[in-house]
Amino acid sequence: MKSFITYDSESDFSIYNIPFGVAFIAEEYPTCVTRIGDTVIDLAMLYDAGYLDNLGLEENVFEAMVLNPFIELGKSVTVPVREHIQKLFLEGSDLSKDTDLQANAFFDLNDVQMMLPVHVPNYTDFYSSIEHATNVGKMFRDPENALLPNWRHLPVGYHGRSSSIVSSGTALHRPKGQTKPADSDMPVFGPSKRLDFELEMAFITNTYTELGDSVTTENAEDHIFGMVLFNDWSARDLQKWEYVPLGPFLAKNFGSSVSPWIVTLEALDPFRVAGPKQDPEVLPYLKYEGEKNFDINLQVGLTPQDSEETVVCNSNFKYMYWNMAQQLAHHTVNGCNIEVGDMYASGTISGKDENSYGSMLEISWSGQKPVKLKDGQERSFIEDYDTVTMRGWSEKDGKRVGFGEVVTQILPAK
Template identity: 65%
Template sequence: MIINIPENSDFSIHNIPFGIFSTEDRSPRAGVAIGEHILDLAALSELDVFDFNTAVFEKEVLNDFISLGKEITKKVRRDIQLWLQDDNSILAGKTELFVKQTDAQMHMPVYVNDYTDFYSSIEHATNVGKMFRDPENALLPNWKHIPVGYHGRASSIVVSGEPVHRPKGQTIPVGSEQPVFGPSQRVDFELEMGFITGKSTNLGESISTTEANDYIFGLVLFNDWSARDIQKWEYVPLGPFLAKNFASHISPWIVTLEALAPFKVEGPNQEPKVLPYLEFEGARNYDINLEVGIAPEGSEEQTVCQSNFKYMYWNMAQQLAHHTVNGCNINVGDLYGSGTISGKDENSYGSMLELAWMGTKPLKMKDGTERKFILDGDTVTMRGHAEKDGKRVGFGEVSAKILPAK
């Protein structure tokens, strides 16, 4: 092996995720994560090993590289895997091509032109329905017929590490019928995965569930922050607005669909039967272990959630097919959130809203404090990895600190 990869590294030889990094002496550019290092693709391209215009590796986002198509992006990944495992390859002795991750700053991996958030975990939707609507009829009538989603705000999607200020807005105090203005008292995380599209379509075109994988470049961890008290007041009749658009965080490394192929699993049984355009063949869910930790300022992190992407009722192929069935066009770099990922057990719930059950069951932190929702100074960190038959493919983490309202 050209470079040492620690045991249980998220960035094994089976992964090779793509991202954008910079250092003190290297401008933002494309790289791949391998173990504790980054392989500088812009520097590698100077060895004349690629047969396409490698100027795409010097861009500040991956959109142009991704738009070259999977025939090229898959070959780049495969070639790097082979070179890393061959002690006589072009990478041999080329230490200048590698940068320690600790010496690099990560950036947004893609320019996100459009963003859609889905609501595809039946456990999460059921929990929310029980809390806010009817414990006996928690799901709305349409939920098992369509992958429910809404269009979000792309401009406030930021990369892991950027802090975010507590949002302000209108809320309804308990026992009052009149709104007040001020900082949200119920800031919450939402544990999600996001997929990024690698091909564009024209207005009027649709993508079938069979074609969907050709359009999905890869996945990231996604923390879709929410302000539950603002959301409760504003979401009727048109849905989330200020409660959701103040910030969402993504992990910096995009794990390709090819790297995740060994971890495909069957999803939940869908009853009633879906309409023909949502039917699909084969395993379309992914067994990805997920966890969330909260670290109060100056204190040790407490794991509060352990979930899995395999729980999703609606899969990515169905989400993309539904999104485009009306002719909605998509672009390279568009981001699609899975919706909060919750499992059946209480410790697998993917939001504080569920974990603390609307504040009625506070979580105890290691420093002795309690959490109903996220407090100023708290750092929320999400991690994810898939593991099977000695292969581990991970996402690293998406982490962010909540600062006081401005």
């Protein structure tokens, strides 16, 4: 496939991608968009010009501040719409000759501001990387029994805070809170001293289910519109003091950053791979067939203020022990209902070797092995004015499909 819209061969946004996002155009109005290379295309304008007729779009769902109205139409509509848009961008298409519309609907990436692509009614965070869970268990519990007894039997998860999910580019203030020094019985209050990123991905659901109903591993992917990169910011010192017995709270809910482009499961289909063997065997409701892991390269860069970036992690989404279908089947097996726009994050995605650890906690082994940055500085955790950039992309047979970046600068505590 060759698009009439030119792009670099290294672009995440090839003709094979066709992601969905929401942009503020010229600081004037929000609209749903897609992207080829560095060209952002206003889908509401394509609709108004008749390029999206007869596809089951009864109204202009792209004329919106969020993608929820489009996503809610379900795969029977969104999949053909995406395939149709892909064809519109091919050389020789009607759109390729419609220079008037191109002048109005095509924008340079630098002239738009990308926003959070969906309204997120509910946000769940899983803990599905066996390497990450093992590393954390080794550090904080027993190196010989790093995984808790339930870990291999169910995808451990907990509810996060959806109000504080922000788009790439939104700076976050270092959180303040209680921590307990090791040498004291009393807690102290102040800015977190162990602020960390967590390299995650999240999937977004396209359905409202009824309370009491369950999704199976077989039909779970029908309910998943697509994925984003997800930086699950964590204050390790706050978490250590607060998290028993009911889990993380203020250590997490001061902000989570997501990439602005939702890459569909269909675009990721060529990059499916088999997941790890699950031993012991899982309960019947968690069994699945087919390849449900995805080979997505992941990278984290750390950039101190006014300095250059050091890549501190190269990981891959294919390492996940529990796949998304299992996560969604587990989440709903008790009858919990899902909603359109919900985000379900993977948990930190670490690989086997030290270069693939998805958090500073693991990379610096709880501060015992600070990372040397390119500019000579060292880091155990994230300092004020540091910027963390996460990237994700798949490549196979000369086709590249990626997520772009989620970029967040940390500001001092307010």
